[in-house]
Amino acid sequence: MKQPMKLTMQDELPLGKDWVYEVKFDGFRVILTWSIDGIELTSRNGKDLTKKFPEITELAAIHKPEHLPLILDGELVILNTAYQANFPLLQQRGRLRNEKKVMDAAEKRPATFIAFDILHEESSPYEKRRADLVEKLTPLKCDRLRVIDSFHEAETVQQLVFLHLAEGIVAKHKQSAYNYDQRSKQWIKFKNWRTIPCFLTTYDETNDYYGCAVYVEDEIVSIGKFKHGLTSDQSDTLRTFFKENGKKEATIWSLPPSVCVEVDCLEVKDKEFREPLFHDFRFDLSPEECTYLSAEWGLAMFPTNVEVSNSEKMLWPEQSKRNYLLYLRKIAPYMLPFLKEKKLTVIRYPDGIEATSFFQKHLPDHAPGYVGAWGESGETYLLCSNLNTLLWLGNQASIEFHTPFQKAGGKDPDEIVFDLDPPNSDAFQVAVLAAKLLKHLLDELGVQSFVKTSGSKGLQVHIPIPEGAMTYKETRRFTESLAGLLERERPDLFTTERLKKHRKGRLYLDYVQHAEGKTIVAPYSVRAKASAAVATPLFWHELTDDLRPEHFPFHKMIERVETLGCPFSHYDHARKEQPIQTMKTL
Secondary structure, rough: OOOOOEEOOOOOOOOOOOOEEEEEOOEEEEEEEEEEEEEEEEEOOOOOHHHOHHHHHHHHHHHOEEEEEEEEEEEEEOEEEOEEEEEEEHHHHHHHHOOHHHHHHHHHHOOOOEEEEEEOOOOHHHHHHHHHHHHHHHHHHHOOEEOOEEOOOOOHHHHHHHHHOEEEEEEEOOOOOOOOOOOEEEEEEEEEEEEEEEEEEEEOOOOEEEEEEEEEEEEEEEEEEEOOOOHHHHHHHHHHHHHHOOOEEEEEEOOOOOOEEEEEEEEEOOOOOEEEEEEEEEEOOHHHHHHHHHHHHHHHHOOOOOOOOOOOOOOEEOHHHHHHHHHHHHHHHHHHHHHHOEEEEEEEOOOOOOOOOOEEEEEOOOOOOOEEEEEEEEEEEEEEEOOOHHHHHHHHOOOEEEEEEOOOOOOOOEEEEEEEEEOOHHHHHHHHHHHHHHHHHHHHOOOOOEEEOOOOOOOEEEEEEEOOOOOHHHHHHHHHHHHHHHHHHHOOOOOOOOOHHHHHOOEEEEEOOOOOOOEEEEEOOOOOOOOEEEEEEEEEHHOOOOOHHHHOOOHHHHHHHHHHOOOOOOOOHHHOOOOHHHHOOO
16 A cells, blocks of 8 residues: 655744645544445554544444545544644554444544545645545534644644644645655644753663653652754764763663753653654753753743743642643643633632632733733723733632623623532532533523533533524523523422522522623633632533532643543534524523
8 A cells, every 4th residue: 555645844834825734633644535335544554443443434324425435644633622632542542452442432532533635636736635625525514524724824823733732733835746655845744842851861872762860859750761863973972971971781871960951752651752852952951950840841831921930839728830830831722712702800819729819800001912901991801812811810820710701892692601509519419410400401402501510619501602692681581491490390409599598508590690791710710729629611421429529620630631521622513503593482
């Protein structure tokens, strides 16, 4: 079998009107062949992957392209976000042999095939082939098989790749032909390297690998090894240095902490760099400055133009500002879509959650230029539409992020939220029951809904709707009707009574909170609780008898979304499919 066209790696992107740009996804390069007999998946090395990804091959039974066969070049990925792929999870999928385990994995974290070329007229210019690709795949409206996004401005895709911590960028010349088995300079790949400071510990003369380590407190801990990226002069110098200053055991030379370097890589996992390259010597650093904390900061790609102060200040009893900022950096691709274009209210805790706090919704005079602003009625409000603003607010010890139900400047909501508020945290299971009953009612109406913990003592059920589709008066009628149904179903457990003293220990169905001028805590916002719990999007099946809000502290959230995916990932898609007329007439 012919191998797909290869890319040439460069340190700089080619610029100009003759080039287009794509996100480089971290997955398996695959040729997808769709014939009347079904879909086959073949790796770039000719390996048959068809049986390992049934969520892709089963599309042949659901969708009927007008023209077959289709031969597509693309990337098979498991997506964390729209532009960030989970390569370790995909590797695990690739190793599975048991059919049931394959099917279970396909259901829990389905893969996506992102097509970037169609192989029918390989000699045609790339832009013509792309137009053909879009024409043939778009009518399928298939989430598991999609066309890669293409950008005409390098800066646009650079910002996306940085925000999403994606693998890199591919630049393609608009006139490039498709040449099997060849490495082309008309397809350029640019890696989104993470740069890690560390010190050298070993040199293996059998394979020319250099071992690296960092300090974890006072302990020297291995972090990975590299061999590529050095010039011949640098290689000669390092080998000589190890032999003159190190100790040899078998084929390994060891060196006490002394030489600091920077290594480029895509990630560090199980004490190994992924795709490491030597970046530079760091003669300005001492080994003691090469710590796991500095490596973690480098892996997060924290923006250099966001000033960080008092990073070791404890904002929660067991969590520092530094840890919080790392959380915000990594959760940003998941969280920002729920903050963008909305006037923001934050609660700031300059000296931690146990000290004085205050609300802030106006733009302060000292805010840097990248912080968003919205002027209205002579006042200037905060907007948080980019990564730098989110991190700047985090550095200001803004812990809770609250948003209104409509966009800035809008008069109608673009979402409906039911706040299920139990009398105390011990009654959280009553909120679980209320959410399940509410989902049943919404399912009967054909309404797509999403659930999250409030991060405090209750749950919140979100219903995305198109902006302008319903007025606040209409959403109020809708929420009041459903709340009334729940109250009549279980008057012993639920109430719509606004006064606490009259609720008699029942859960408050707060439909009044959904109104113009009101706010709700944003998905993935951390709360000012000792547990550092997050307002966590949930999958509906997670509403179990043992569910608790404190199960979701922010230091576990990144692992959660990378392992399970984001339960709100289809929020915008659901917005377009809601039965608005049914909701209006309830």
